[in-house]
Amino acid sequence: MTIALLAKSGLGKVLTKIGKSKNLASPTKETSRSIVVKLKNAADQERAAIAEEKRMAAGPGTTPEPPRSNKEYHRRLVDQNKEIYKNPPVMPVLSVTISPKTGSPPTRTGDKGNFKFSDFPQFKPNRSPEEVLRGGAFGGTYFRPIVSAVTNIKYKGSEVVATSCLPEWVKGLEKRVLTSSTYNVGVNRWGAKCGGSLGMWESSGWISEVDPYGWFQWYCRFFAGRRCDDDERQVKRWAALAGEKGRFRNQLIKKILNSGEPIGSKNVSPVVRQTLWHWGMEIDEDKIKTYKKIKGL
Missing domain, CATH: 1.10.287 (Helix Hairpins)
Structure with missing residues (x-):
């Protein structure tokens, strides 16, 4: 009726x-x-x-707010000409609370060892955000200007860099390695292109409203001391990919061991190496030893 x-x-x-x-x-x-x-x-x-x-x-309009339904989220992705990897899209992570307290700076074993975070001991990347950026990552496009389907906000790259990175991390870096809108594979540490589109990440439900650029933006802010109730999810994502039992990490180590090549050889899976690099991980002798111990080799 x-x-x-x-x-x-x-x-x-x-x-x-x-x-x-x-x-x-x-x-x-x-x-x-x-x-x-x-x-x-x-x-x-x-x-x-x-x-x-x-x-x-x-239409979605210009109001800075998260989507209220899958239908609205789908409409935004379509209007923004984004890749819809999952259809219907998975709703983003919303209502994230930022803690008023900051985390202690991480400690590190040696110059290239694992970082240790006292409140997240299971999180052990061995490359800092600064090292990832200076080494060459994301084809120089990570902090490019974007329109977020999650927040409905248009972001300027330079402003996002300023709110995500400590000044010393990016001092002296050219725009082409930070805020370029054109992917340049020559920028990358391992000379390979990898990663999905923003639309893929958004439609998969991986993006939170507080870090609309994705995991690496979260990592930058976490490393600098910010804490929020999305940290556990993000650390679990890292562990599944780059942790001691991480799929990409162990896949690469197995290939290195089977190849007989040096640990750092670019001839062995440069795409996987670049992916791990984006997640703060580079395979070294310590990672090989850990792998062998876990596998009983």
Whole structure:
């Protein structure tokens, strides 16, 4: 039953009068009241649906806010000409709370050893955000200008760098290695192109509203001391890819051992090496030893 039909028929008013009548039996009045409540709820739902349809028909607009439904999220991705890797898209990570407290700076074993975070001992990258950027990553495009389907905000690369990285991390670096809109494989540490599109990350539900650029932006801010309730999820993502049992890490180590090539040879899986580099990990002798110990080799 539509709102218009309810208003035209006057049924709601009739049922309300029946519910208040003193001349009818209680069961009849209770039934009338129950029907009124159900009709009111149905009318409220219809109003909300109509309002949502009107909002969707007007497009995503420029209001800086996360999507309120899969339908709206899909519409944003389409309007922004993004790759929709998962369809329907997975809703992004929303309502992330930033802690007022900051984490202690990580410690490190040697110049190229693992970093240790006291509050996340399982998180052991061996390359800092600065080392990743200076070594060559993301084809120089990570902090390029983007329009986020998660936040509905258009970001300027230089401003995002300033809010994600400590000044000394990027001092002296050219724009072509930080904020370029054109992917340059020659920038990359391992000379290989890797990684998915922003649309792929967004439609997969991997992006949070506080770090709309993705995992590496989270890593930069985490390394600098920011803490939030998305940290555990991001650390688990790292562990699945680059941790001691990480799929990419162990896949690469196995190939290195089978190849007979030096540990740092670019002839062995440069794409996987570059991927791990983006996640703060470079395979070295220590990682080989850990792998052999776990595998009983």
